[in-house]
Amino acid sequence: MFIRYESGFDGLLSAVAYCLRHKVLPQGLLPDSEPTLLSDCLNVATEYGVRRLFVKTLQQRIGRQQGMQIMETAWYAWLAELPGISEDLYAFIRLALQQQVDPSGQLYIPEIAHVTAAARKTGNQAHHYLGFLRFSRQQEFYLADFEPDCHVLPLIVPHFADRLADQTFVIRDLRRQLAALHLAHGPVRLFRLVDAQPVRDENPWLLQNTGMRMIRDAGPVADVSNHRQEPAGPVLAQTAGRMPGLPAPSDENNPSGLNEIQAVAEDQDFAPLWRQYLQHLSIPERRNLKLQKANMPKKYWPYLTEKEEAPQGASSE
Amino acid sequence: MDLMQKLAILGESARYDVSCSSSGISRSGDGTGIGNASLGGICHSWTEDGRCVSLLKVLMTNYCEYDCLYCANRHSNDIPRAAFTPEELASLTIGFYRRNYIEGLFLSSGVIKNADYTLERMIGTLQILRNDLHFNGYIHAKAIPGASTDLIRTLGFLADRVSVNIEQCTEQGLNMLAPQKTADAIARPMLDIHRQIADNRDEIIRYRHAPQFAPAGQSTQLIVGASPERDLNILTMTQKLYDQYQLKRVYYSAYIPINRDSRLPALTQAPPLLREHRLYQADWLMRFYHFEAKELVDRSQPDLDLEIDPKCSWALRHLDRFPVEINQADYDTLLRVPGIGVRSAQRIVAARRSHRLRPEDLKAMGLVMKRASWFILCDGHYTARHIPDAASLRFWLADKQGYQRQSRQQLSLEDVAHVHPL
Numbered sequence: 001m002f003i004r005y006e007s008g009f010d011g012l013l014s015a016v017a018y019c020l021r022h023k024v025l026p027q028g029l030l031p032d033s034e035p036t037l038l039s040d041c042l043n044v045a046t047e048y049g050v051r052r053l054f055v056k057t058l059q060q061r062i063g064r065q066q067g068m069q070i071m072e073t074a075w076y077a078w079l080a081e082l083p084g085i086s087e088d089l090y091a092f093i094r095l096a097l098q099q100q101v102d103p104s105g106q107l108y109i110p111e112i113a114h115v116t117a118a119a120r121k122t123g124n125q126a127h128h129y130l131g132f133l134r135f136s137r138q139q140e141f142y143l144a145d146f147e148p149d150c151h152v153l154p155l156i157v158p159h160f161a162d163r164l165a166d167q168t169f170v171i172r173d174l175r176r177q178l179a180a181l182h183l184a185h186g187p188v189r190l191f192r193l194v195d196a197q198p199v200r201d202e203n204p205w206l207l208q209n210t211g212m213r214m215i216r217d218a219g220p221v222a223d224v225s226n227h228r229q230e231p232a233g234p235v236l237a238q239t240a241g242r243m244p245g246l247p248a249p250s251d252e253n254n255p256s257g258l259n260e261i262q263a264v265a266e267d268q269d270f271a272p273l274w275r276q277y278l279q280h281l282s283i284p285e286r287r288n289l290k291l292q293k294a295n296m297p298k299k300y301w302p303y304l305t306e307k308e309e310a311p312q313g314a315s316s317e
Numbered sequence: 318m319d320l321m322q323k324l325a326i327l328g329e330s331a332r333y334d335v336s337c338s339s340s341g342i343s344r345s346g347d348g349t350g351i352g353n354a355s356l357g358g359i360c361h362s363w364t365e366d367g368r369c370v371s372l373l374k375v376l377m378t379n380y381c382e383y384d385c386l387y388c389a390n391r392h393s394n395d396i397p398r399a400a401f402t403p404e405e406l407a408s409l410t411i412g413f414y415r416r417n418y419i420e421g422l423f424l425s426s427g428v429i430k431n432a433d434y435t436l437e438r439m440i441g442t443l444q445i446l447r448n449d450l451h452f453n454g455y456i457h458a459k460a461i462p463g464a465s466t467d468l469i470r471t472l473g474f475l476a477d478r479v480s481v482n483i484e485q486c487t488e489q490g491l492n493m494l495a496p497q498k499t500a501d502a503i504a505r506p507m508l509d510i511h512r513q514i515a516d517n518r519d520e521i522i523r524y525r526h527a528p529q530f531a532p533a534g535q536s537t538q539l540i541v542g543a544s545p546e547r548d549l550n551i552l553t554m555t556q557k558l559y560d561q562y563q564l565k566r567v568y569y570s571a572y573i574p575i576n577r578d579s580r581l582p583a584l585t586q587a588p589p590l591l592r593e594h595r596l597y598q599a600d601w602l603m604r605f606y607h608f609e610a611k612e613l614v615d616r617s618q619p620d621l622d623l624e625i626d627p628k629c630s631w632a633l634r635h636l637d638r639f640p641v642e643i644n645q646a647d648y649d650t651l652l653r654v655p656g657i658g659v660r661s662a663q664r665i666v667a668a669r670r671s672h673r674l675r676p677e678d679l680k681a682m683g684l685v686m687k688r689a690s691w692f693i694l695c696d697g698h699y700t701a702r703h704i705p706d707a708a709s710l711r712f713w714l715a716d717k718q719g720y721q722r723q724s725r726q727q728l729s730l731e732d733v734a735h736v737h738p739l
Contacts, residue, residue: 130359296363
């Protein structure tokens with residue numbers, strides 16, 4: 001029997017919960033988004049609070065820290081967005097509950113190896129983007145773009161919200177058309193780029209546990225207009241400007257009481273300074289482009305300030 | 318001189334300081350300022366020589382009173398000189414930090430007037446960053462050899478990591494290459510920092526929110542290849558630094574010939590990059606694999622083998638300890654097997670509790686079977702094709718690519734000297 005679930009991590013967990021409760025061994029777990037001609041399909045509805053249910057069960061049976069660790073591994077593996085991960089995740093969770101231990105170390109079991117590898121891929125990408133994300137200063141906020149393979153936006157935004165707490169910034173995932181808006185000393189909101197609608201995450205509880213404060217925007221979103229989605233490229237003051245809560249250009253955005261030193265700093269364009277610094281930092285006698293590419297794969301280069309060509313007609317020579 | 322020019326000069330002058338890490342402390346934003354610190358460190362970019370960039374690494378000034386032979390900034394070199402003002406440097410750091418170019422600041426300086434004056438200027442910059450701008454990111458400060466204890470104390474409460482470059486591990490080497498730096502001038506600040514860190518740990522036990530002195534610890538740097546020191550000297554000194562001074566890291570910097578001097582290697586000599594790589598491998602073995610320096614090098618073999626990595630080299634000299642049974646050996650024995658790293662050893666020990674490992678499981682567990690198969694038994698089975706003799710095993714384990722790259726480099730420079738112009 002095949003089980004169909006509503007696309008999303010909660011949908012998958014609901015399917016897994018169904019199988020475990022009714023002791024069903026499914027031939028496959030398929031998301032709703034893919035059409036299927038199979039007749040032997042059972043549709044499972046998404047339960048409310050299914051993530052919390054799993055975490056509680058795992059923590060009760062295995063232990064507080066290990067239980068949470070198992071759910072985080074499963075969630076990270078899900079965020080890798082690899083095809084066929086659903087069946088592996090089902091095997092992973094079932095094994096965890098049967099053996100009452102974290103199965104991540106048993107890599108000789110193929111399903112566990114897939115889940116661990118997917119989780120590691122997501123974790124590595126998230127860590128890479130903590131370093132490779134580059135903000136550029138727009139008039140009244142900072143903007144960063146990137147195109148990750150895995151859905152790492154919810155993993156990196158808490159880090160920047162903590163680090164740049166007094167800064168209004170927008171991080172855009174151009175592959176998935178999502179954007180995260182952080183207001184200075186304020187909350188973080190996730191939006192879809194195409195229509196600036198907030199993303200209503202079904203159950204933000206797990207995200208909260210990893211540190212992200214998400215606010216469900218209950219009220220009507222002001223200024224929503226059907227503008228076309230911007231293709232990947234330079235800026236979009238228009239897109240971000242329509243997100244509610246972002247300060248209008250005329251505002252003096254000085255939340256932290258910048259003193260004179262910092263006001264001077266904001267006026268300069270730091271991208272040429274950064275390129276200049278990097279150019280003079282490498283030692284020619286130790287040149288090793290292969291090592292550079294191994295550590296910093298080319299797929300990260302498009303949005304790096306230092307790899308962009310200097311703008312034409314720039315005065316810095 | 319504008320900021321771009323200053324940054325070019327002072328960034329270039331600081332590039333031979335290889336320490337780059339931004340790891341060691343975990344600190345979250347405090348809500349009033351800007352910045353946090355990540356425990357494992359974050360790499361923001363990589364230079365064309367393959368080194369990681371995670372901090373804004375600059376000299377406060379490259380004017381210097383000293384005339385160390387190996388240094389590009391030495392007093393007798395005629396190069397453009399510049400100096401940052403504390404305000405400029407602080408605003409540059411914050412500007413880069415806001416754009417996520419860097420984790421923090423790495424500040425060193427050439428010596429103006431005397432060590433104390435230089436250190437006061439550096440402290441001025443750090444005070445602007447920490448106190449006025451509420452910067453909570455990572456700061457690595459270099460203490461100037463010969464500076465007074467009080468200034469080092471002030472520096473340690475502002476920076477996350479403090480370091481003093483040892484440069485040479487023998488006093489003769491130091492006297493030859495840096496005559497104005499005495500061994501005592503370097504050792505005393507290191508001892509000061511070590512004592513302050515230990516005292517601070519006691520303070521924090523008594524009062525949890527006491528200000529922290531250099532929470533990411535102390536590190537240092539040794540130059541490799543500028544003087545006739547052997548790997549035995551270097552590794553013995555490294556062991557002493559880790560055991561007695563509790564340093565977090567020792568860095569090795571391959572000597573890049575810049576200055577012409579009869580006491581230094583020739584300008585045409587290639588930097589000893591492979592030797593530096595072997596030293597780092599030995600350093601890792603000492604820190605994570607519980608090796609001691611005397612197991613890796615000794616008087617009969619005072620240098621590390623360039624052709625083969627130190628762990629394999631040790632294994633070849635102690636073949637009587639192998640093969641090792643995976644399902645029974647303890648953690649420390651597993652660590653000694655070439656091809657088994659820390660993670661693989663931990664996985665094996667954890668998986669063994671519930672499962673008897675079979676030969677076909679090992680590759681999935683992360684072992685490098687190309688090396689490990691010669692040294693292990695799994696469930697009684699020898700996993701390699703046949704039992705080799707020492708000579709052919711050495712051939713299998715040799716790092717041919719790395720050695721060829723190094724020899725090729727040296728050969729090409731020597732060839733240049735022999736070409737006769739027609």
